[in-house]
Amino acid sequence: MSSQNAPVCPRCGKLDAVQKVSSLFAQGVTTVEYSPPGAIVGTSTASSMTLLAERLKPPKQPEGGKLTAGAFIFWSVVGGLIGALLFREEAGVTIGFVVGILFAGLLAARADEKRKRAYPAWQKAIQKWNSLYYCGRDDGIFIPNEERFVPVEQIQAFLYE
Numbered sequence: 172m173s174s175q176n177a178p179v180c181p182r183c184g185k186l187d188a189v190q191k192v193s194s195l196f197a198q199g200v201t202t203v204e205y206s207p208p209g210a211i212v213g214t215s216t217a218s219s220m221t222l223l224a225e226r227l228k229p230p231k232q233p234e235g236g237k238l239t240a241g242a243f244i245f246w247s248v249v250g251g252l253i254g255a256l257l258f259r260e261e262a263g264v265t266i267g268f269v270v271g272i273l274f275a276g277l278l279a280a281r282a283d284e285k286r287k288r289a290y291p292a293w294q295k296a297i298q299k300w301n302s303l304y305y306c307g308r309d310d311g312i313f314i315p316n317e318e319r320f321v322p323v324e325q326i327q328a329f330l331y332e
């Protein structure tokens with residue numbers, strides 16, 4: 172009886188349909204290895220998620236702040252074009268190019284600031300997620316010893332409260 176340690180659901184007052192959200196999620200996400208048809212060598216991996224695991228997924232880690240090669244090239248070319256249009260000289264292209272590169276760096280720095288600011292809230296949310304339990308009878312989540320019962324649809328909002 173693995174459910175013996177499960178806490179009682181505040182909605183139905185029972186524990187037989189209660190499971191830890193993090194372990195339900197881990198069970199629902201499976202990685203399979205396969206050889207794509209027609210592939211000459213190698214295998215690929217594909218992840219599949221059950222619908223429940225998808226609905227119970229943890230909060231997404233904040234991203235951003237990486238200066239990608241694509242952004243770098245894009246903004247330097249845009250800068251170069253603007254420089255060429257403004258000055259109609261080779262020096263204008265160079266200046267525009269440099270300004271474009273600086274602009275790309277500035278964008279990346281701002282995105283990184285944003286990610287850093289979002290990080291503490293995400294850490295709190297993931298900690299909360301780790302303490303969640305799911306009741307299959309009522310299709311909702313709760314934290315043990317707390318009265319509140321939250322429908323699965325509101326899990327992300329609940330995590331960031």
Ligand SMILES: [Zn+2]
Pocket residue numbers: 180181182183184185188306307308309
């Ligand atoms: Zn219940």
